[in-house]
Amino acid sequence: MPTSDRRGAWFTLACVLLLGLFLLRNGSAGSADSTDGPPRPAPALAARHATTAPQPPAPAPLPPSSPRRITIPSLTVDAPLTEVGLDTDGWIQAPPLTRGNLAGWYRGGVTPGERGTSVIVGHVDNTAGPAVFYGLGAVKRGSRIEIPRADGRTAVFTVYGVELFAKRDFPARRVYADGPVPELRVITCGGGYTKKTGYDGNVVTFARLTGER
Template identity: 45%
Template sequence: MPGRLLWTLAAVMLAAGLVAVGLGLRGPAGPPQPPAWAATARPVAHHAPVMARSVPVRVDVPSLGVRAPLVRLGLEPDGSVQVPAADRPGEAGWYDGGPTPGERGPAVLLGHVDSAKGAAVFYELGRLRPGHRIEVGRADGRVAVFTVESVERVPKDRFPTRRMYGPIGHAGLRLVTCGGSFDKDRRSYQDNIIVYASQTAVR
C-alpha cells in the first residue's frame, strides 16, 4: 500500500480504534483478557490458495461457540469506520474498504464486546489463543479457514495501524473489539483486543 494511502488510512483506523466498539456495560469481572504470552506471534504456513474477491456473510469461531452474520461496514462522514448497530449485538461487521477474507491482504472484522442486553458477539474474543480456528463463509459459497497467530490487548491511543492494515503477502484476518479497563466517565473501554490470523485452508 503506498505510504500516503496507508497514513490516510492510519488516521481513519486510529479513529476506529478510539471508538467504543463495545458499549461498556461491563459485568462484575468484565470481558476475558488475553495473557501477555498470546501476543507473541506463532506464524503458520500459508499453503492455502489466495481467493478471488467475495463478500463475507458469516464468521464462525468454534472454540468460542460464535456463529454470527456479517454486515458490511463503510466509513462515517467524519472518516471513522462504522461499527455494527448497537441494537444488534449478535452481529459482527466486515470493513468493506479492505480485502475480503481469502483475498491477499488483511481483512478486518469488528464486533461489540457488550451491549445493553449483556455480552455481545465478541465478548469472549480474549479467550482465543494461537492455533485456534476461525472460519468465514463467503457469498460465493466457499469458506476461508484461518488459524490464529496472536492475540493482543493494546491501548486505543496506541492502535497498531500499520500492523493491522499494512500490506501482507498472503490472506490474513484481523478481529477487533474492546477490552481492558472500563472508563466510567467516558463510558468506553480503554483498550482494544486484536486477533491476528492467517488463512490456512479453503473449503
C-alpha cells in the same frame, strides 16, 4: 498496479488514518454496568506477542467474494456479517449497538481470503450484556476462524496471535498493514472500562488463511 493491489495499498493507509482512530474513539460503546459485571476475557500470557513467530506458508489467495458470516468454533461464535463503511465524519462505522450478535466487515478493504488484510469488527457488549466478541480475548493460538462467503467457499483462518493494545499505544500500521498473503484481523474493545471514558484498549486477533472448504 492491479486493482486488488491498489485497494490493498489504499486500505492500509485508510486503516492507519481512520479505522484505528474509530475503534479507539468508540471504545465507550459498552454495557452501562460494565464496571460491576464479570471481567472481560483478556489475551492469555501464552498467546501474547505470538505475532512475531514464524508462520507456515499460506495457500493461494481466493478471488473476491463478500463474506456472509463469521464462526469461531472454540468460542461458540456464529454471527452474521454486515458491511460497514465510513460515516459522514469520515469514521469507520460500527455494527448497530442494539444487535449484539452482529459483526461488521469493512468493505473498503479486501474480502476475507483475498491477498492482503481484511478486518472484521464487533462489540464486546451492549446494554443487554455480552455481545458477539465478548470472549475474543480468550481465543487460543491455533484456533480456527471460518468465514462463509457469497461464492459458496468458506475461508478458513488460523489464529497466530491475540493481543490487547492500549488506546495510547495502538499500533495501527502493524495491525492493518497490507501484505503478500491473506490475513484477517478480528477486533473488539477491551481493557479497563469507565462510564466516562469507555474502554481503554482494543483486543486484536491476528489470523492467516490456511485453507478453504
